[in-house]
Amino acid sequence: MNNTKIKIGKTTLNFPILGSSGCSGWGVELQDFNDMDFIGGFVTKSITLKNKIGNKQPRIKEVYGGLLNSIGLENNGVHYFVEKILPKMKKFKCAKFLNLAPFSREDLLSLIDILDKEKGFDGYEINISCPNITKQNLNFNSNLLEAKKLLKGVRRLTEKTLLLKLSPSFVESFEIAKFAEMEGFDGISFTNTYIATAVDVENRKFVFDNIQAGFSGPAIKPLSLFNVYKMTKFVKIPVIGIGGILNLNDVLEYLMVGAVGVQIGTGLLIQPNILEKLSRELQDYMVKENIGDIGKIIGCVKESL
Ligand SMILES: Cc1cc2nc3c(=O)[nH]c(=O)nc-3n(C[C@H](O)[C@H](O)[C@H](O)COP(=O)(O)O)c2cc1C
Known part of the structure; x- marks a missing residue:
């Protein structure tokens, strides 16, 4: 039997492929298209x-x-999440991560305090990289000092698996990841979307009220692949590669440059069954190539520097 399982923190995933935050709903939305006991998991x-x-x-x-x-x-x-949504998510046997978006340190401490009393999920992915809320000056990801203040000591608040999701639009992400590693985080989810924009030419105005928006999908794959490769050189904790994955080849590229697992966002909006589909294709690929353990693929790319 070929081993496709990976471990991040205390969480074992059946496959190194997860649905990413914002494109997986609350998991419930995926169940008509994917076997939720078979796939690796998802992030809310x-x-x-x-x-x-x-x-x-x-x-x-x-x-x-x-x-x-x-x-x-x-x-x-x-509170709504705990009361109305978590009970529906609990039944899935795959890994379940809650993506938390704090606006302050107090927010983050309260979020973990409220959620950690609950059961039925594996861990947290702390998101300090949302590109879409500039007006509220949420800039932890662009400021190493602010990020350090936010994340310091958070590890002591929970025994659950702790991931940090970072933006590719700020070079600070690499030093922040290193700090998170030092603080005892279990993994880095990289990358969130790229800060981008679009203009409505007819009306001579920006398309988005906020001016900026997050760019995702196949066009970002080579960019994120390189960023993820760089990140795997920067930290020793697992890196979960994200960005533009549409097929098995994309998954393998991320694994080969050193990502322990991957997340799929925009690809899920195109093919809602992509998590189960690519997991099965990965299984078949490993049988065909006679690869007994997924660990043989992770980081196997040859560097001729
Ligand atoms: C419509 C949409 C909503 C998103 N919402 C979130 C979110 O709430 N939290 C988050 O951390 N990332 C969010 N993301 C970012 C994705 O999780 C992912 O990091 C990014 O889209 C890159 O991956 P992809 O190219 O596979 O989509 C969102 C992405 C999209 C397209």
Whole structure:
């Protein structure tokens, strides 16, 4: 039997392929298309302490090779999540991570305090990299000192698996990841979307009210692949590669440059069954290539420097 399992922190995943935050809903939305006991897992939409209305329309624009989004973290807040959503998620046997979007250190401490009393999920992915809420000056990812203040000591608040999701748009991400490693985080989710924009030429205005939006999809894959490769050289904790994955070849590229696992976002919006589909294809590939353990693929790329 070929081993496709990976371990991140205390969490064992059946496959190194997860649905990414914002494109996996609350997991419930994936169940008609993917066997939720078979796949590796998913990350929820970002959860904030209080309910968050989100940005003005338009929030999505298709562009060459991908998607611009400016959702603005719309969700009903953590108490609604615990009461109404978590009970529906619990039944899935795959790994389940809660993506948390704090606006302050107090927010983050409260979010973990409220959630850590609950069961039925594996860990947290702390998101300090949302590109769509500039007006609230959420800039932890662009400021090493602010990020350090936010994340210091968070490890002591939970025994669950702890991931940090970072932006490719700020060079600070690499030093922040190193700090997270020192602080005892279990892994780095990289990359979030790239900060980008679009202009409505007819009306001579920006498409998005916020001016900037997050760019995702196949066009970002070579960029994120390189960023992930760089990140794997920077930290020793597992890096979960994200960005533009549409097929098994993309998954293998991320694994070969050293990502322990991957997440799929925009690809899920195109093919909602992609998590199960690519997991099965990975299994078949390993049988065909006679690869007994997924560990043989991770970081196997040859460097001729
Ligand atoms: C519509 C949409 C909503 C997203 N919402 C979130 C979010 O709430 N939290 C988060 O951490 N990332 C969010 N992301 C970023 C994705 O999880 C992922 O990091 C990014 O899109 C790059 O991967 P991809 O090219 O496979 O989509 C969102 C992406 C899209 C397209």
